[in-house]
Amino acid sequence: MAGVYVHLPFCPYVCPYCDFAKWPHRRSAALRYLSALEAEIAAAPAFAAKTLFLGGGTPNVYPAADIARLVARLRTRFSLGSAAEVTIELNPDLSLCEEFAAYVEAGINRFSFGVQSFVDAELAALGRQHRGGEVVAAVDRARIAGVSNLSVDLMFGIPGQTVDSWKGSLAAALELEPHHVSTYGLTIEAGTPFSVWHAREPAAFPDADREAELFSVAIDRLEAAGFEHYEISNFARPGFRSHHNANYWANGPYLGLGVGAASYLDGTRSVHTRAIDAYCDAALGGSPIPGTSEHLEGAARIGEAAMLALRTSQGVDVASFAERYGIDFLRFYEPVLAEMSAAGVLEVNPAVVRLTRRGRFVANDVCAAFIAPA
Numbered sequence: 001m002a003g004v005y006v007h008l009p010f011c012p013y014v015c016p017y018c019d020f021a022k023w024p025h026r027r028s029a030a031l032r033y034l035s036a037l038e039a040e041i042a043a044a045p046a047f048a049a050k051t052l053f054l055g056g057g058t059p060n061v062y063p064a065a066d067i068a069r070l071v072a073r074l075r076t077r078f079s080l081g082s083a084a085e086v087t088i089e090l091n092p093d094l095s096l097c098e099e100f101a102a103y104v105e106a107g108i109n110r111f112s113f114g115v116q117s118f119v120d121a122e123l124a125a126l127g128r129q130h131r132g133g134e135v136v137a138a139v140d141r142a143r144i145a146g147v148s149n150l151s152v153d154l155m156f157g158i159p160g161q162t163v164d165s166w167k168g169s170l171a172a173a174l175e176l177e178p179h180h181v182s183t184y185g186l187t188i189e190a191g192t193p194f195s196v197w198h199a200r201e202p203a204a205f206p207d208a209d210r211e212a213e214l215f216s217v218a219i220d221r222l223e224a225a226g227f228e229h230y231e232i233s234n235f236a237r238p239g240f241r242s243h244h245n246a247n248y249w250a251n252g253p254y255l256g257l258g259v260g261a262a263s264y265l266d267g268t269r270s271v272h273t274r275a276i277d278a279y280c281d282a283a284l285g286g287s288p289i290p291g292t293s294e295h296l297e298g299a300a301r302i303g304e305a306a307m308l309a310l311r312t313s314q315g316v317d318v319a320s321f322a323e324r325y326g327i328d329f330l331r332f333y334e335p336v337l338a339e340m341s342a343a344g345v346l347e348v349n350p351a352v353v354r355l356t357r358r359g360r361f362v363a364n365d366v367c368a369a370f371i372a373p374a
């Protein structure tokens, strides 16, 4: 199982909390970038991929004809069959949602909408320009276009958000009958306008206890609606888990294309430069893309695999882990497992190790403890 991720970094506007590799959309820059991507695709190692994910940025700032041409090239290069999961991230701003039928025709079969909130004041606080009502219309358009796999992203921890407003956003999302919901806590990233705001006025942001409460509300509400909480930030109706992301969490191979994109192939993790001109110059000039790479071996590779598996509801399957990495997980991590089990954040039994409900609230800390084995 291998996935291909393509980063499309242009946005109609730049949100003040965002730390992704992104730039305000300019058609000339977006076209040059597309040419660079096509050059990178042509030079990439050919292999058979099972999933394709177009992320950003805001992929739908590109006209659908550009996206269709890109997908066609990727399909050929990576032997993507008609059964492959092909996802596109979408900004629900209605002015960017007029060409859904062309996406479907291009073979894109999973739409992931960056909704964040249905409360207009919260969207405004985030610097988002779409409004809650637009999301409903955008999802209608997607259904009319024939998309049968819909995901929505929601955010908690937004300044001004309350438990009631969060419940309202969850209810509005469920009314759309999505197949998949992702919920992310707002993170304050250094160097963003939000980090300046947070330093000046920390009380404007929900504290850790409030964030945990909001996350708990999401788990209860989505599980009650029939969603499986299959990864810390992700919920799916049965049969609708993201195959692309599941491959990441299974420590499977993936190729990232585009500025700032990460790959994991043959035990080597590499990340492309986040400098867009350096990326375009290298790709168009046929040179290696600048960036960093690191070969993960031994304890580092095992720790990475453990950390990823523990984020999922299946947790670590002890027998599979032994087969794949040649270690007895329970012995290798004995001290840390004893500590986490005593703290009530991990369920440890001979076949499986996974987060408890309490552990889901401190997942980052629990997972980090496995990066450097005790």
Ligand code: SF4
Pocket: 010, 011, 013, 014, 015, 018, 019, 020, 022, 056, 057, 058, 091, 114
């Ligand atoms: S639309 Fe998404 S990628 Fe673009 S600036 Fe906003 S959060 Fe970042």
